[in-house]
Amino acid sequence: MSAAAAIGKVVGPGDKVLEIPAQGTLRLSAGLTTQEGAVVSTKGGVLKATRTGQLYLEGRQKRYIPVEGDVVVGTIVDKHVENFTVDIGGPFNAVLPQLSFEGATRRNRPNLHQGDLVYARVVQAHRDTDPVLSCVDAAGRAAGFGHLKGGMVLTVSSSLARQLLGSPTAPVLEALGSGLQFEMAAGLNGRVWLSASTAATCVLVANAIAESEFKTPQQVRTMVARVLSRIG
Amino acid sequence: MEYVSPEGLRVDGRRPRELRRINCQLDVLSSADGSAIFEMGNTKVLAAVFGPHAVTKRSDLKEDAAVVVCEYSMAAFSTGERRRRGKGDRRSTELSMVIRNTLEQAILTELMPRSQIDVYVQVLQADGGTRCAAINAAVLALSAAGVPLRDLVASVAAGHLDGTPLLDLNFAEDSGGGPDLAVALAPRLGQLVLVQMDSRLPVDTFQAVLDLARDGCRTISGVMREALLEHTKRLAVARGMVTTSS
Numbered sequence: 360m361s362a363a364a365a366i367g368k369v370v371g372p373g374d375k376v377l378e379i380p381a382q383g384t385l386r387l388s389a390g391l392t393t394q395e396g397a398v399v400s401t402k403g404g405v406l407k408a409t410r411t412g413q414l415y416l417e418g419r420q421k422r423y424i425p426v427e428g429d430v431v432v433g434t435i436v437d438k439h440v441e442n443f444t445v446d447i448g449g450p451f452n453a454v455l456p457q458l459s460f461e462g463a464t465r466r467n468r469p470n471l472h473q474g475d476l477v478y479a480r481v482v483q484a485h486r487d488t489d490p491v492l493s494c495v496d497a498a499g500r501a502a503g504f505g506h507l508k509g510g511m512v513l514t515v516s517s518s519l520a521r522q523l524l525g526s527p528t529a530p531v532l533e534a535l536g537s538g539l540q541f542e543m544a545a546g547l548n549g550r551v552w553l554s555a556s557t558a559a560t561c562v563l564v565a566n567a568i569a570e571s572e573f574k575t576p577q578q579v580r581t582m583v584a585r586v587l588s589r590i591g
Numbered sequence: 592m593e594y595v596s597p598e599g600l601r602v603d604g605r606r607p608r609e610l611r612r613i614n615c616q617l618d619v620l621s622s623a624d625g626s627a628i629f630e631m632g633n634t635k636v637l638a639a640v641f642g643p644h645a646v647t648k649r650s651d652l653k654e655d656a657a658v659v660v661c662e663y664s665m666a667a668f669s670t671g672e673r674r675r676r677g678k679g680d681r682r683s684t685e686l687s688m689v690i691r692n693t694l695e696q697a698i699l700t701e702l703m704p705r706s707q708i709d710v711y712v713q714v715l716q717a718d719g720g721t722r723c724a725a726i727n728a729a730v731l732a733l734s735a736a737g738v739p740l741r742d743l744v745a746s747v748a749a750g751h752l753d754g755t756p757l758l759d760l761n762f763a764e765d766s767g768g769g770p771d772l773a774v775a776l777a778p779r780l781g782q783l784v785l786v787q788m789d790s791r792l793p794v795d796t797f798q799a800v801l802d803l804a805r806d807g808c809r810t811i812s813g814v815m816r817e818a819l820l821e822h823t824k825r826l827a828v829a830r831g832m833v834t835t836s837s
Contacts, residue, residue, distance in 0.1 A: 369824050371816045372734050373742035373779045390739070392699070401699055401739035403823045418823065420737035422624045422643065450643040450706040487704055517737075573825065 366408055370400040370416070389426060390416025419518040423448045423548035425484035430504075430524070432512065432546035433492065435475045443471060445479070448514075448548045451489050455479060459493040461501040469494075469506070476507040476552055478544045507544055510554030513565045519572045520549050531571035534583035535564055563590070594752040594767055602763050603632075610747070610759045610807055615818035617735045625736020629728035632761060633718035638728035640736040642708035651707070656700035658707045661691035663725055665714040686722050693726050693746070693775050693785045699739040708738060719762040720748045726775055726785070727815060734819050743819070744784055745812035746775035749804035751792060756800045758807045772800050776808035 362385060365377045376398045379385060387393070390402050391414060400406075404418030423431070425447065433445035436452055443455040455477065460469045471477070479492035494504040515523075522529045523545040535541070541555035541564050551568065555561045567586060571579045595601055605611070611632030620626035623639035630636075646652045651660075663686040667675045676683065694710060710732070712725040723746040730744050750760045752769040765771055770792040775785035783805075792800065 369820050369827060371743060371819045371823075372740035373777070374816075375779075392739075401702075401741075402737050403734050403819045405823065405827045418737050420624070422736065424643075424737075450703065451645055486702065 362408070362414060365406050366414075368406045369404070370406060371403045372401055374400050376400050376406060386411075386413040388413045388415035389424070390418060417518060417521065419516045421514075421516055421549060422450070423517065425449050425453065425481050425490040425548075427481055427484045429481045429484075429547040430545075431479060431481060431492070431548040432507070432544055432550035432552050433477050433479060433548075434512075435471055435473055435477065438471070438473065443477075445477065445492060447490070447492075447546075448550060449490065453481070453490040453492045455492040455494065459495055460505060461495050461499070471506060476510075476512065478504050478507055478546070478552070480504065503544070507552045507554075510542070510552050511561055511565065513551045513553060513568060515549050515551055515569065516572065517547065517549055519568070520545055520547050520551065523551065523568070529571070530576040530579045531568055531583065534580050535567055535587075538583075538587040539564065592767065594764055594769075595755050595757070599755075601757065603761060605759075607755045607757050608803065608806075610810060611761070613811065613814050615731055615815060617731060617818065617822045623732070623736075625732045625734070625738070627728050627731035627735055628715075629724050629731060631720055631724045631727075631759065633716055634720050634724045634761075635714075635716040636721065636724040636728040637713050637715055638725065638732040639711045640708065640729070640732040640738065641711075642736070643703045643706035643738070644709075646705065646707040652705055655704050657698070657703040657705075659691055659695045659698060659700065659710065660707060661687050661694060661710045661712065661729070663687040663690055663712045663714075663722075665717060665721070669714045669717040686725070689722060689785065689787065690725055690729060693744065694729055694733070696784045697730060697740050697742060697744040697777065698733065699741055702739050708733075717762070719760050719765040720773075722746070722787075723748050723773055723775070727811060731815055731819065735822070742777035742779045743812050743816055744775050744777050745808045745815060746773065746785065747804055747807035747811055748773045749800050749807065751796055751800050756796070756803045758803050770800070772797075772804055774801065774804035774808060776805055776812070778809045778812045 378397050402418050404416040407417050431447045433447040435443050436446045437444035445453045445455045447453050457468050479494045482493045483491040496502040544552040553561050614630040616628040619628050625640040628637050651658050663683050667673050710729050714721050726746040748760050749772050750757045750769050752767050770790040772788040
């Protein structure tokens with residue numbers, strides 16, 4: 360079975376996903392490993408491929424395992440001389456250097472304290488070291504990263520977070536956006552930051568997002584329409 | 592007492608090679624990273640998994656692999672007579688160690704160095720085969736938590752009474768004085784992970800009972816896999832990733 364034919368297959372732990380082809384390259388990512396000439400899954404999930412052709416297994420987890428390149432919402436736990444310690448909901452706390460902010464220099468450090476929320480990307484996620492974050496993109500610009508002021512944080516599973524960040528836009532966000540105004544920063548670590556003009560709107564959006572996980576797009580649209588009609 | 596009638600029926604009406612009814616529920620606890628309830632007949636076990644997270648005791652830290660911590664306990668209401676058991680009682684400690692050793696073989700611990708995975712198993716209803724149901728529940732909970740596993744390890748207890756090998760003993764058969772062979776198998780790898788027996792059994796009969804237990808494990812692993820795929824498909828179908836017909 361070729362890699363293309365196996366996409367969309369639902370597998371469990373220890374299942375053989377496909378045979379390693381005699382020619383060509385196969386790039387494997389999260390959830391897949393090789394055993395005796397075959398690609399084997401290590402957890403339950405759906406086999407998918409990224410745009411660049413990497414095969415990975417998408418499952419539904421609550422605990423986040425950092426992967427390089429992911430965007431995450433973290434809470435600052437500690438402030439040291441050179442960096443912050445950030446809780447990203449993974450096995451270990453991450454390190455965010457104080458200079459990884461736009462316009463930060465040794466004299467002009469970011470004014471963040473314990474308990475503040477940051478939107479960052481994972482720069483380094485090796486299994487033997489603590490993950491390293493950055494609040495600037497590769498070019499050095501803020502690009503939406505940095506301190507998240509106010510708002511609330513909603514905890515969701517990894518698959519719902521991926522859906523909120525994916526394209527096409529998640530049906531729940533489209534439906535909510537047509538009737539309400541709110542700001543959202545979703546992290547692949549299952550934390551979603553929401554901010555709106557009133558607390559009621561914030562809570563409404565949070566509940567709608569949480570409820571939309573196991574619903575089909577049509578059910579989501581019906582649910583949001585019902586909620587929006589009730590608030591007038 | 593007669594454990595196998597002349598017609599070949601056991602005390603609960605099963606055939607000697609028949610398993611009890613199995614029921615699996617996944618993600619039953621919202622606070623745990625992964626949880627499952629596994630029922631084998633009247634035996635019902637709840638498992639909760641937390642992790643991987645940083646190790647709580649620095650002395651336990653392993654530089655190249657994850658540490659698996661397991662705690663087995665029986666609820667006071669799990670047996671016929673309500674009996675309050677302490678955490679440190681010998682049977683619980685022994686079973687915690689047995690379950691921990693089995694799970695450590697199933698988890699790909701090398702992928703998560705310097706971290707710890709907590710597995711809590713509680714018996715809600717005990718009717719024989721609690722350690723096997725505990726292992727099955729723990730493996731399902733680990734799968735629900737997304738912890739990488741080598742294989743879907745399944746476990747069952749087999750015995751030998753009235754000259755017949757019996758599969759999946761219940762409490763009455765377990766107390767019958769015959770051997771109780773608890774086996775855990777990694778079906779895809781074909782490897783035995785746990786073999787534990789009490790009482791005595793002649794070597795020629797042992798092979799027959801062991802083979803029966805292995806068959807039972809393979810069947811149970813298939814049932815667990817079905818439950819896990821059903822659970823995973825539910826999410827994928829809602830997202831439109833997988834069609835219901837496939």
